[in-house]
Amino acid sequence: MSKDEDFQDMLDNLDIVVESMEDGHTVITPRVHHENRGKTLLELQKELLDPDARQHALYRLYINPTFRKLVAGFVIVSIIHTLLFFFATTLSTPGRNVFSLFLLIIYLWVSETFPLPVTALMAGVALVLLGEDRDLAFASYAADSVFMILGSLIIAQGITKSGAENLIIRRLLGPFTGSNYALILGIIVICSFMAAIIPDHSVAAIMLPLVLTVADKTDIKEKNNEMIALVLAVAFSCSIAGLATPSGGARNVIAMGFLEEIYDIRISYVQWVILAAPITIALIPAVFLTLVIVNKVSYRRIDYIQETGKSIDDRQILALSILVLTFGLFLTSGFNGLTLGTCAMIGGIMMHATGVLEWEDSRQRLRWGVMFIYGAALTMGKAMVNHGAADWLAGGLYQMADYGSEFGGDLSIILIIIVVTVLLTNVMSDGAAAAILVPITLAVGAAADFNLAFIAIITAISTAFAFMTSFGTPPNLIVQASGIPTSNDFLRNGVPLVIIAILFLVLAQTYYWEMASDVAGI
Structure with a gap:
């Protein structure tokens, strides 16, 4: 094959258009093609100068966006896992492994490195590889x-x-x-x-x-x-x-169950409605305005x-x-x-x-x-509990709340509970988040001499604020299954709505609940 034929063959492989202009110059323009999408000009230029590079397996792997996301995730999680080894001395080795896997699965979901169901199945397989009983690892599915x-x-x-x-x-x-x-x-x-x-x-x-x-x-x-x-x-x-x-x-029933089993305090259906329903009513216009403005x-x-x-x-x-x-x-x-x-x-x-x-x-x-x-979210939540990672996170929450009370008083404790709960419920199922956090937040509330019914309801309500991810709650998953909203759409709309919801919950607890509790008899 001649040099000119080799050059033309290389151009065909690169899927670019070569045009000769009237002034004698040659313009080379890459077509918008599925193999060239996402490539930088430097990458295209490298392929142009070195046609053999395109055929090199390692180079093709390097320019693959999925591979890049995967490498970035492993690097980030590996760094965190190393830090846990030195600083999370109270966390067992299985606990560190499960927590690191938890972070990796969340990263893969948020970055959409793989289709979400594929990543979900990876969670169960990875737990088995880490030594989890296979029946337990897949039971939640x-x-x-x-x-x-x-x-x-x-x-x-x-x-x-x-x-x-x-x-x-x-x-x-x-x-x-x-x-x-x-x-x-x-x-x-x-x-x-x-x-x-x-x-x-x-x-x-x-x-x-x-x-x-x-x-x-x-x-x-x-x-x-x-x-x-x-x-x-x-x-x-x-x-x-x-x-x-x-x-x-289910998160509401979980909170009520823990409150009754651990502290023998019962909340009736009507008492819950008196405290929580006004928050829903206040959030209706907030959801409308958020969706209209953000989109x-x-x-x-x-x-x-x-x-x-x-x-x-x-x-x-x-x-x-x-x-x-x-x-x-x-x-x-x-x-x-x-x-x-x-x-x-x-x-x-x-x-x-x-x-x-x-x-x-x-x-x-x-x-x-x-x-x-949803099954993956449940199985990761159970693994976090079984291997002590959930207790380790909750212990950190207790220390934060105790430290914050010295500066911001009771309000800082409430804010820490709400924020941590919201963050957790956005990366696992709301029911699993409630199951993990309610016993811990009740312990924090008991130590701070709070109304424990308030703490249980605050925690349960906060788990409903899973607006930022597509996998935080079943309604989000069902809507995401339509193929219309992306993970980025949930994030764009969810972040401002979470901030508004937290504000409304804090205001309700501070000003409304104290008055309503007398009427409700809590």
């Missing part, structure tokens, strides 16, 4: 809460497939379809009301397809910023409503034509009946002996048994990876 998410998603799919979502939309969302602002606010209000009674992730699983149906029938689907605001409205409103009542989320949503009218004149068919009646039955099982789960996961799976099975859904519908359209992500 089949936890009751995982099956609750699965069953809820199947039920939501049945509602959508049958067309019953149009009936619900006409009744609930219909009055809010005049403008994009009204639609966003309507979603927040409706989800907040429903999720205060029904577990938040069940509401998210039902409402998401309804919202997407409305968007699909308007030009909202063509505006990415409005689509992001709509789906995040579902996730965030379910989270803020889930804190309003004990039945809104730069400008007010405009939308044209949504509701379907009228269609009578309800047998499949829709079946789908809605199964939905109502499942909700009834949720509400009576404390009396019927069934777990929430069992209730959800009963509904999911009935969707198939009655013919509302075919198996191919679920096999092809259901985002199965969501269950792996």
Whole structure:
């Protein structure tokens, strides 16, 4: 092959355009091609000067963005692991290993180095490699809460497939379809009301397809910023409503259980609502304003034509009946002996048994990876507890709170508890965060002579502020499964909302709870 032919072959491999200009100059321009995306000019120039470099396996690996993210993560975690060896002397070797793995998994999730479900499966495998019993390492992937998410998603799919979502939309969302602002606010209000009674992730699983149906029938689907605001409205409103009542989320029941078991203090359903519900009400406009401002949503009218004149068919009646039955099982789960996961799976099975859904519908359209992500969050939380890493973190929290009380008084202790809880709940499931922190925060509260009922509720409410990551709560996972919001979208919208939520919680505890506690008898 001649030198000119070799040069042309190299240009073809580089996928660049060579143009001869009228003045005799030659302009070389790289095409926008999947192999060249993300490459710097220096990298392209290096390939141009050294065509053999492109064929070199190590060089191809070096320019791979996934490889770079992975190396960066290992370097960061290795440095932290080394520091733990010297400074975390009270933490056992298995504890340090699990904590380092925990940080690595969080990094891989946030950076999206691999698809989120792949990283989720890596967590269980890595725990086995670290010496964890294989049954224990993977047990949480089949936890009751995982099956609750699965069953809820199947039920939501049945509602959508049958067309019953149009009936619900006409009744609930219909009055809010005049403008994009009204639609966003309507979603927040409706989800907040429903999720205060029904577990938040069940509401998210039902409402998401309804919202997407409305968007699909308007030009909202063509505006990415409005689509992001709509789906995040579902996730965030379910989270803020889930804190309003004990039945809104497992974290609330966990906090109440620890308070009763350890300190023999009981909080009734009504007492919880009196203290927590006003925070949900205050956060409704905060969520709306945050989504509108951060996503730069400008007010405009939308044209949504509701379907009228269609009578309800047998499949829709079946789908809605199964939905109502499942909700009834949720509400009576404390009396019927069934777990929430069992209730959800009963509904999911009935969707198939009655013919509302075919198996191919679920096999092809259901985002199965969501269950792996939540299972990984649970298994990492359990491993942190079993190997002392959670106690080590909690001990640091206690020292911080004790140190802060010398300077900022009681308020500093409350702030430290809230901030640490918020940070933890954004990197693991809210239920796992509550299970880890509630016993420790209650110990901190007892040492500081606080009202322990307040501390339990503060901790549980703080675990609901998992707005910054897609895997912090089941509603976030369900919304992320739609493929619309990215991890960066959760971060952009979640950070300001977390700050506002913390402020509201501190104000409520400082000024409202002392007065309301007399009325509630806490």
